[in-house]
Amino acid sequence: MLIVSGWVRNVFSTISGFGLAALLLLGSAQRAHAASPDPSLVAKIDAATFEVVIPREANDPLTYEKPLPLDLLPYQERTDKYFSVGTAFALGHNHYVTAGHVLLVAVGDLTGPPALRDASGHVYAIDKIEKFSLQQDFVMFSLKEQPSGNAALETNTKPALNSLVYAVGNALGTGVVIRDGLYTSDTPEDENGRWKWMRFSAAASPGNSGGPLLDQDGKVIGVVLMKSPNENLNYALPIGEVLNAPDDKATIDKRVSYQLDVMEDDQNGTFKAEFPLPASYADFNATYLKLFYRNNEDQLKALLQQQAGELFPHGAGSNHILHDAPEVSLFPELIVRDRSDQWVYTGHELSRVPLTGNGYVANGYVGHNFLVHLRRPDDMAAATFYDDPKRMMGLLLKTGYWARPIGPEKIKITSMGDPTTHTTYTDSWKRHWKVSVWSLPYINAQMVVFALPVPDGYAIMLRMAPSVVTHDSIIDLQALTAFLNVDYGGTLAQWKEFLAEPSLLPDVLKDARIDFDYGKRFSYQSGNIAFDYPSTLQSVTPDNMLEVGVGYYPNHGALTLQTAVVQIRMNATDPDRISIKRHIAPSADLDDDFKQAWGKLAHKQHPYDGAPYNDGDEMDIATVIDPPGATEPSELYTAFYATQGTHSPDDMKAKLATLTQQLKVKSSD
Template identity: 80%
Template sequence: MAKLFHPWSLTLCGVIIALGMIGGAHAASPDPELVSKINAATFEVVIPKAVDDPLTYEKPLPLDLLPYQERTDKYFSVGTAFALGNNRYVTAGHVLMVAIGDLTGPPALRDASGHVYALDKIEKFSLQQDFVMFSLKEQPGGGALETNTKPALNSVVYAVGNALGTGVVIRDGLYTSDTPEEENGRWKWMRFSAAASPGNSGGPLLDQEGKVIGVVLMKSANENLNYALPIGEVLKAPDNLAVMDKRMSYQLDVLDYDQNGTFKSQFPLPESYADFSSTYLKLQNTYNEQQLQALLQQQSGDLFPHGAGSNEILHDTPQLSFFPELIGHNRSGQWEYGGRELNRVPLTGNGYVASGYVGHNFLMHLRRPDDMKASAFYHDPKQMMDLVLKTGYWYRQVGPEKIKITSMGKPTTDSTYTDSWQRHWKVYVWPQPHINAEVVVFALPVPDGYAIMMRVNPAMITHDSIIDMKALTDFFNVDYGGTLAQWKEFLADRSLQPDALKDTRIDVDYGKRLSYDANNVAFSYPSTLQTVAPDNMLAVGFGYYDNHGKFALEAGLIQIRLNVTDPDRISIKRHVAPSSDLNDNFKEGWGKLLHKQHPFDGVAYNDGDEMDIARVIDTPAADAPTELYTAFYGTQGTHKPEDMKTKLDLLTQQFKIKSH
């Protein structure tokens, strides 16, 4: 069933629900006296619009394109509420939920004359039955609605609501049937044929005499009927108590199974809206944290990099993917890379923003423009986000126009997070108060810029996004690349480096020599092998290596090219003996390495329009080595075999394997 959100809240939830005009029995309209009574007891639920906008736009917002009411209104209309007397007001629980975590102010009620009434205390709340009862600080002068807890089936009913935020609308239909609630039939929903629109949520369902028989909540997904909670359920619910007892499913984008559970808790009322929101969020956040941990522990032995389904990735050579990927579990039981570059927007100074997505996550590779200092780039989140915004993907809709957002200013959250692979992330949150949403960014520094994971979500679920994204960092795969000049700046700032690079030293004497020294290998070569210049491209591909049952992120491929466009390259690869469950391709490749067969025999060969040569680097004697290294040199054109061998000798003569 689909809840009857107002379009503003639909934007926040990323859901589009089209509610058609539903045909029903056409009864005579209520008499004017009854209509007047209904109008006096029915209110809009509103949330204040942002007064201060932290965003900067490409041009002044053309607010004159908006309808007059929307342009001049200081509030968003998000639902409907009604009065039961004795300072008791009722609306749908999900209408109140729209405001929790609000960035602009608490919800309030507004009457037909435009007067706004602040909420006082939350008196009753049920997450599962989707209602809330509350009081107001100031009492409106209008009357209240009577109730009828025993309405007759097939009788005429009126659905009353603030349809689309344009004022109270009364529409007729029939009370057609009852249906048990979905989990275990604890109560029955009322079904009715009176039309409903976004914004009707929380409004009263009335009998022909104008008495409340239900609270309008949602629309059936596959029928032209709407749903209401019987008012009797509201009245008999325990006083002064907030109750959460609802089945929920928790899902993580890289897993193909969910964690199902019940959010079950309660806390005493009455409380102010602010205290209610704070208490509810703490309980919900704690529950979601528990669900996430239960989900990860459900099959902890099979999570990457554990379990047989991980072996293809563990035994393959890194593919030098500078665009970030998420390692996900597919339905055949294997872990595989997900995510690819779908679009690239160029920036000045050879910079660019490449983008794609996996599940709920935007993935990006931001290459820093050459004319931007690394010290400012890596430590100025505003500047980083301003570059991302140059893609034009982020905009504010004003009438028919999409106005680009050019800056979000400084983030409201600026922290760090270290994942299980000991990579150090920068975590930022930027508010979007015009839609009560927040942008959450996890940015991983890499030599040429950032590998980014991003979400845009309702402010209420920012905590959920952050714990999700923290978990996803352990499945986030990206290799490190950049020019030698970029690597020099990157390695100079220890705060940017993953632990896998903490012992890496790259000594460069431009025009003469390059030396690479890491925890597992070291090598050095002169410029007679390959010109050593600032724009040489150095790439380090990382793999996941098992060291006595404990996995670590370590370099598995080191490649150096003349520049970003030249195919001439040298590379050092680390190879791991295949496990018994892997296919014959892995075993055949390992056999060639063990026996130094082509192409690892140190003999030059043509490969298209280039010439290549590779060899296995000798290791200390071992009956059954579990790791081997190869050295490779490739260059364009055709060359003498002896010259190619000389080149390869220059690469390997100072090569040292430091660990296995």
């Protein structure tokens, strides 16, 4: 089944429907049987059989920690300018056949079009694509230059069961080999039984895909395609299906399934299209990709429409998120539907790599997505940092997570250079993402980075996938932004620079007024919250940590991101803190824990009674702010103050009074 998912679990399953086994014919090389064709026939087979190759990268855009030790690679690999991906064979004058998935390995390739290579090493460029079927997995094409001799194989469309056959192909990329076995049976294709696969016992190895299956007289009876995962039987498409296919069109009719990482539900559909042939490889490549991308977009759209009534902020568990007591998390979190069909936060920091100047890269993952919080070093000015994707990527690479394997060594990548594309994307919550794509030609892959500016750096979603699915990664990540929760934090010095760049600000911070005079006072105003306090309550310094947590609140019939919590700490490690939190009355469907918590707020019970209390090594005090004019408010605000050590009750109450004296909230009722 063709899986067209957010990450596309395997690029080859995406483009062929058979998975890696289809492309490489999984299974180890096996010793050939004793039977072999006549030597004169072997010469003819060799002359008519070719490698399918794609160019290796000519200009590597990457920079490494040291020169690549290419001498560790086998001689053929380090000297070959091409990468062998399969086998093709000549079938009549200037007609060549290979597996469809072999050709599609090169579709969207970063290094150049596919070609054929003969035993002497001569490379022949593809001219026209003449026949193509995605579902039957074959392609017929012509070459711009004809090999000398014009060797071609004859065909047999009615082979006998249990007869001797030869599987021919570029096994393991080491040259064409011929191995024998039996034509054992036929089996209908899985979807609708529209044709029958041939099954045979001749050994096949990675690189055999697209090669001919021959009868004992050297006539083509099928195209070798894939290996059974459970037994030593391989599959071929009968050559009659190729010969009888229409000459004037490419056909695509394949069952597909699309999945998004926030839910386990699949969107099942069909990738179905036709387009005229013959066409140049470049035109075929462009047309196929256009249809492939459009199908992915349609599948994603259908999935979201199918699930619309149950997607967050609807569906089970949504109210837990909408009404829960707000907490600040500077690490990005995805809202996903778990196996119990509840929407929950997921994605936590799993590791942290320090950078110079108090910077760091915090990492985690959800599904196929890397999640990252990048704190920029103190010496990187916001004015240049946010407009320099190369610098951002350079910091990510300092984690050492990305390296190029060369033999037994892994050589760290230190720079990817400038991105191939750099754009912006505004999500449904009116946040402005910087979207960059970098190429890694040596593995024919691209890295897609969605970076959301925050005061101390970036909140990032990242994928690295084969180049053919870069578009798929982009549309998936666009969809996932609707489910990604990002709070905003940084030092006062960082906030000052961040707020000076209006293009970086999400709607939730567009009206933010954050003012401070070091050593004297701090004031904050955004959304429904406004307050200020003198430095006698808490020292006001450039290292103060200001964190603004966001939540989902109704606004004229729609949910918008609004301020949920404001917290100021002495610095990144000091527990002394001030916070103002917004609390929402629980909906009727929520459990008693929510209702009891709301009851404490509504009745100003401990810990919201304005009485100080000890909490480990610190003292805390909190109170509820009476909303203006509401007799039964649907939301309440709390003011909280914490400091280290032991302090008198009167001193703590005076601190709380200083905080609440200039605290004003607006009612949303």
